[in-house]
Amino acid sequence: MENIKNLNSQMIVTGAALAALAIFGLMNGISPVLLFASIIAAAQPLMFAAIGEMVVEKSGVLNLGVEGMMIIGAVAGFATAVSTTSPLLGVVAAALAGAALAMIFGILTQVLLANQVATGLALTLFGLGLAALVGQPFSGIKPPDFPEVDLIFLSDAPIIGPLFFGHDLMVYFGLILVTLTWAFLTFTRTGLTLRAVGEDHDAAHALGYNVIAIRLAAIAFGGAMAGMGGAYLSLIRVPQWSEGMTAGAGWIALAIVVFGTWRPWRVMLGAYLFGGVTILQLNMQAASITPLWLIVLGLFLAAVQVTVNSLRNPGPVDRWMVGLWAVTVAMGSIAQTYPISIPTQYLSMAPYLATILVLVVMSADKLRTNLNAPAALGRVFQRSN
Amino acid sequence: MLTLEPHRAGPVKQLFTPVWAILATMLAGGLLFLLLGKNPVEAIRIIFVDPLFDPFSRSELFIKAAPLAIIATGLSFGFRAGVWNIGAEGQFILGAICGGAVGLAFYGVEGVYVLPLMALAGMAGGFAWAMIPALLRTRFNANEILVSLMLVYVATLLLSALVSGPLRDPDGFNFPESRQFHDSATLPILIERTRIHIGIPIAFLISVGAWLILQRHVFGFHIKLMGAAPRAAHFAGVSTNRMVVLCLGISGALAGLAGVFEAAGPVGQLVPSLPTGYGFTAIIVAFLGRLQPLGILFASFVLALTIIGGETAQFSLQIPAAAISVFQGMLLFFLLAFDIFTRFRIRRGVAGVA
Numbered sequence: 001m002e003n004i005k006n007l008n009s010q011m012i013v014t015g016a017a018l019a020a021l022a023i024f025g026l027m028n029g030i031s032p033v034l035l036f037a038s039i040i041a042a043a044q045p046l047m048f049a050a051i052g053e054m055v056v057e058k059s060g061v062l063n064l065g066v067e068g069m070m071i072i073g074a075v076a077g078f079a080t081a082v083s084t085t086s087p088l089l090g091v092v093a094a095a096l097a098g099a100a101l102a103m104i105f106g107i108l109t110q111v112l113l114a115n116q117v118a119t120g121l122a123l124t125l126f127g128l129g130l131a132a133l134v135g136q137p138f139s140g141i142k143p144p145d146f147p148e149v150d151l152i153f154l155s156d157a158p159i160i161g162p163l164f165f166g167h168d169l170m171v172y173f174g175l176i177l178v179t180l181t182w183a184f185l186t187f188t189r190t191g192l193t194l195r196a197v198g199e200d201h202d203a204a205h206a207l208g209y210n211v212i213a214i215r216l217a218a219i220a221f222g223g224a225m226a227g228m229g230g231a232y233l234s235l236i237r238v239p240q241w242s243e244g245m246t247a248g249a250g251w252i253a254l255a256i257v258v259f260g261t262w263r264p265w266r267v268m269l270g271a272y273l274f275g276g277v278t279i280l281q282l283n284m285q286a287a288s289i290t291p292l293w294l295i296v297l298g299l300f301l302a303a304v305q306v307t308v309n310s311l312r313n314p315g316p317v318d319r320w321m322v323g324l325w326a327v328t329v330a331m332g333s334i335a336q337t338y339p340i341s342i343p344t345q346y347l348s349m350a351p352y353l354a355t356i357l358v359l360v361v362m363s364a365d366k367l368r369t370n371l372n373a374p375a376a377l378g379r380v381f382q383r384s385n
Numbered sequence: 386m387l388t389l390e391p392h393r394a395g396p397v398k399q400l401f402t403p404v405w406a407i408l409a410t411m412l413a414g415g416l417l418f419l420l421l422g423k424n425p426v427e428a429i430r431i432i433f434v435d436p437l438f439d440p441f442s443r444s445e446l447f448i449k450a451a452p453l454a455i456i457a458t459g460l461s462f463g464f465r466a467g468v469w470n471i472g473a474e475g476q477f478i479l480g481a482i483c484g485g486a487v488g489l490a491f492y493g494v495e496g497v498y499v500l501p502l503m504a505l506a507g508m509a510g511g512f513a514w515a516m517i518p519a520l521l522r523t524r525f526n527a528n529e530i531l532v533s534l535m536l537v538y539v540a541t542l543l544l545s546a547l548v549s550g551p552l553r554d555p556d557g558f559n560f561p562e563s564r565q566f567h568d569s570a571t572l573p574i575l576i577e578r579t580r581i582h583i584g585i586p587i588a589f590l591i592s593v594g595a596w597l598i599l600q601r602h603v604f605g606f607h608i609k610l611m612g613a614a615p616r617a618a619h620f621a622g623v624s625t626n627r628m629v630v631l632c633l634g635i636s637g638a639l640a641g642l643a644g645v646f647e648a649a650g651p652v653g654q655l656v657p658s659l660p661t662g663y664g665f666t667a668i669i670v671a672f673l674g675r676l677q678p679l680g681i682l683f684a685s686f687v688l689a690l691t692i693i694g695g696e697t698a699q700f701s702l703q704i705p706a707a708a709i710s711v712f713q714g715m716l717l718f719f720l721l722a723f724d725i726f727t728r729f730r731i732r733r734g735v736a737g738v739a
Contacts, residue, residue, distance in 0.1 A: 064530065068714075104718065113389070113728075114721035117469055117530065121668060122721065126714025132707035133421065243707055248538050255531050345546035352535040356521070359532060364525040382389065 009308050010259065010266040013361075014273045016304045020297055021276050028287055035279060040171060041237055043275025045070070045229040047174055049253035050260070050267050051181055052225025057257055058185065059218035060198035060376035064120025065105055066226050067250025068127020073098040073227025074234035075135040078143055078241040081231075087146045091170070091231050098227020099220045101127055106219040109380075110212045116378050128244065138241045146170070146236050170232055177225070182264040194218060198374035201381040211381050226250065248352065255355045259362050261372045273358075274351060281350040291347050292335035298357055299328040305361050389729040399727045403673050403680070406719035407687060413719075414712050423702055431701055432694030432712070442693050444579035448651055449689035451588040452477075452643035454682055456667035458595045459639030461676040463632035466611040470633050472518065472533025473640040474664025475540035476511035480641025481648040482544055482552075483510025485655040488570035488648075489552060489563055499569040504645050511641015512634050514540065519633040523626040529633065537664070545657045552655055563655035572650040584646035589682070591639065596678040604631070640664060662710070666692070669717050688713065 021039075022032040049066050056063050076097035081090030105123050108114040146168050185191040194214055197204045201211045233249070234241050252274055260267030284291065303324035310321050411433055415425035436442035456473050463470050470476075484507030491499050518532040549561035557564070572582035599605035611618040611628055619625070643663065652659055670688050674681030695709030725731075 108718060108721055112722050112725045114724065118668075118672060118717065119721055121471060122714045122717035124714075125665065125669070125710045126718065129708050129711030129714055132705045133417075133711060136705050243705060248535070251531060251534050255535075258528065258531075343546045343550055345542040345549075349539045349542050352538045355535050356517075356527070356532050359527040360521050360525045363527045 008266060009305055010261070010269045010273075012308050013301050013305050014269040014276075017273055017276050017297070017301055020300065021280055024280065024283075024293075028283075028289070030283060030287075035283070037167075039272060039275040039279050040167060041275075042278045043271040044171055044174055045232045045237060045249055046253050046256060046274055047178070047268055047271035048229030048232060049226040049250060050256040050271055051178055051264060052222035052229075053253055054257045054260065054262055054264065054267050055181060055185070055194070055225075056218050056222035057377055058198045058262060058374055059194050059215045060201055060374050060379065060381075061109065061215050061219060062116050062120065062378040063102065063105055063123070063219060063222055064117060064254065065101070065123025065127065065250075066222075066253050067246055067248065068124035069098040069101050069223045069226035070127075070230035070233070070250045070253075071131040071244070071246045072101050072127045073230030074245060075131040075138070075230075075241060076227065077231025078234040079134065079138055081143050081235055082138060082141055085144045087144050087235050088169075090143070090235055091228055094227040094231030095224040096227070098223040098225070098230065100223070102219045102223020102226075103216070105223075106216045110215050110219075113380050113382060116380075124250070132243045135241050135243065139243070141241070143235050143239050143241075146239075168236055170228075170236060178264050178268050185264065195374070198376055201376050201379070205381070205383065212383070215381075226253070229253070252351060252355050255359050259358045261362070262374065263372065270358075274354065277351050277354045281347050285344050285347050288341060290335055290339035291342055291350075292331065292338075292340065294347070294350050296328060296332045296335055298354065299324060299331055302357065302361055303328050389725070390732055391729060399675065402723045402727055403675070403684065403687075403720060405723050406673070406716060409719040409723075410712060410716045413715055417711065418702075423704075428698065428702060431698050432691060432709075435697065436690055436693040441579075442697075444576070444581055445693055446686060446689050447585050448580050448582070449692050450682075450685040451585045452647055452663045453667050453670045453688055454588045454685035455584075455591055455643040455646070456636070456640045456664060457670035457674060457681045457685060458591055458678055459636035460667055461595070461671045461674070461678070461681060462608055463636050464671055465676050466608045466628050466632055467615070468629050468632040469530045470515060470518070470533050470636045471530055471668060472515075472535075472537050472664070473636060473667055474660055474662065475533065475537035476514045476637040476640035477644040477647070477664045478537075478540040478544050478660050479514040480507035480511040480644030481655065481659055482540075482547060482644075483507050483641070484645030485563060485566070485648045486552060488566045489655075491570060492564060493567055495569050497569075500572065500649065503570060503649060504642060507641045507645030507648075508638040509641070511644060512638040514641070515633040515637020516630070519630045522629055529629070533633075541657075541660060544655070544659065548655050548657055554654075561657055565654045566649055570649060571653060572646060580651055582646070582650045584643075584650055587646075592678045592682050599678065608632070640667075665710075666713060669713050672717060672720055688716075691716075 018036070018039075021035060024030075025032040025035045049070055053063065053066055073094035077090040077094030080093035081087045084090070101123065104126075105119055108119045109116050185195065193204070193209050196207075197209060197211050197214050205211050229249070230246060233245060238245065256267055256270035256274060259270035259273070280297070281294070284294070303321065306321045306324055310317055411429050414432070415429050418428040419425045436446060456477065460470060460473055484503040487503045487506040488499065491502070514536060515533070517536060518527075518529040521527040521532050522529040545561065548563055552563045554560065554562055554564045572584055575581050575583060575585070599608070607618065607623045607628065610621065611623055611625075615625075647663070648655055648659060666688050670681055670684045673687060674684035691709055691712050695706065695712070698704050698708075699706055
């Protein structure tokens with residue numbers, strides 16, 4: 001029991017989800033190793049975008065335009081990769097395009113003091129439209145292959161080979177970026193300044209820090225990351241360009257930041273959780289398994305979360321906990337006895353419903369979310385000399 | 386060095402900001418088309434001017450403006466109070482589904498009560514869909530922006546599932562669409578040889594009603610108070626939770642009503658392609674209209690113009706349908722940017738020395 005108390009709830013929930021997924025794979029004859037390898041690919045675009053947005057929010061700015069920046073990255077990366085036949089140049093172009101779009105947001109909100117919610121929405125609309133316009137000649141084309149990392153011995157090793165060593169470059173690059181972001185925020189002076197700006201911009205300004213410059217830099221970084229996330233979609237994961245191909249991934253990335261309570265490693269876990277939900281949903285569609293199991297999974301994860309909270313806090317057992325476990329078991333037996341099949345559209349709802357569930361579960365514990373949420377998030381800073 | 390001094394501009398200046406924003410959008414849009422190798426003058430003419438001079442397009446202007454005005458009026462309440470319902474598109478779809486389902490349930494039944502019943506069902510559907518983010522926000526502190534937006538995707542999938550399932554036309558050769566609504570379930574046409582329907586005068590009435598509530602009712606006062614001074618509102622006994630529920634509820638019900646009107650009016654049946662982004666465009670309408678009911682009426686015509694112009698441009702300029710949101714995004718950018726001139730006075734030199 002002591003050990004459970006030390007683990008964070010994101011780890012437990014994601015772990016429980018991945019365990020459930022492994023069981024699902026074993027029961028249906030799909031190798032769990034392959035499942036996990038595909039989760040990593042599904043999680044990657046979300047991870048890039050969410051880590052970038054986390055840094056932006058840490059500096060006290062709420063940029064709701066992630067979806068727009070992602071799709072601009074997707075189209076810029078794709079177009080560059082196709083015309084230069086270099087996918088790596090595509091990724092660079094995607095980062096630049098995402099950052100450029102983010103600067104529109106930055107100038108409007110930081111210099112012209114516009115409302116961040118409205119500007120973020122405008123950014124998403126603008127990005128979706130511009131991407132459709134620019135990407136028109138590129139639909140139906142196959143992009144150049146992305147270089148695979150091949151570490152002869154390691155990549156061919158059973159289980160650990162496909163799990164850890166068989167991925168594309170971007171997966172490792174993403175992991176490096178998460179590490180660097182974490183180190184930057186935790187250990188560097190600039191990282192501390194960025195967090196200070198996000199907690200209290202007036203105090204940071206009074207200490208002589210340039211609030212606007214720091215925020216603009218964070219916004220540009222967030223844009224570049226979202227752009228690379230988009231490029232991962234169009235160059236590696238799909239790989240193709242089609243209008244509106246991000247399909248809400250940018251918005252899910254925003255929710256992942258909340259799930260990860262503004263901490264890099266937990267944000268990464270959140271991306272894997274959502275990658276898991278996507279992969280599970282796709283595999284269930286393919287194997288035509290009753291979607292009731294998805295409800296069971298959702299209930300199960302909520303029950304795990306409530307149990308963890310209840311074990312942490314001294315005092316009587318949470319009455320929600322007992323109820324949730326009972327409902328989970330009941331739903332499970334219903335799914336086992338009556339495997340009703342319903343149209344695939346309901347399965348496709350899973351990532352969006354999971355986002356809502358995650359937001360509810362994480363936000364319900366007000367104290368813990370508020371402890372790490374940047375205090376100045378979304379507030380307008382006006383320089384007083 | 387330029388500095389900003391808080392300053393509230395006069396009403397005339399505030400009124401003109403949207404006009405400047407529209408002009409700037411046309412200019413920037415022209416530039417964009419030039420970069421894409423299309424004739425900028427022709428593009429701007431097709432999108433912003435031509436629809437005004439073609440009699441058919443002119444009547445279509447009303448048909449596109451009505452749902453925008455209805456949804457944006459509902460959204461403006463919440464936006465004033467800092468409650469961000471950006472999932473109006475989903476509430477619009479649920480309104481269409483619920484209203485449409487009632488219309489289909491009464492298939493073949495003649496009676497003047499069918500349409501009002503459909504409208505009520507649609508409003509209830511939109512209201513219920515908006516209550517999900519409202520309750521999750523008030524009960525669990527979940528962000529209403531993200532929840533309401535996620536529900537748009539869920540609603541789109543739900544519509545698609547229903548029209549290929551329980552609501553599918555039994556004689557429709559398995560096409561994913563419902564029956565055509567019968568006469569009693571279709572909005573009456575007001576002017577011969579156009580598609581102008583009864584929903585358009587209703588949009589006007591809703592606008593007048595919203596103006597009365599904002600000017601004369603204590604709820605309107607509370608909304609303004611909460612937007613301008615949340616702490617003062619709290620001390621005055623305005624409950625944040627109640628405002629969240631009311632604002633989301635009103636905007637949801639109105640978006641639902643717009644959904645029924647769209648299904649029972651111009652479209653005439655339930656199809657997966659029913660939602661065309663009115664819920665998102667209405668956000669821009671609300672801002673362009675300065676969150677004022679009368680301004681929203683004006684703004685809904687401007688955005689309707691871009692929608693119709695965008696449709697024409699798809700054929701004549703070969704641009705994708707989604708490209709029109711470039712204009713809509715730019716319009717909001719310029720509006721937010723020019724707002725600085727209404728909220729601040731820009732001074733040369735360092736202020737506050739004296």
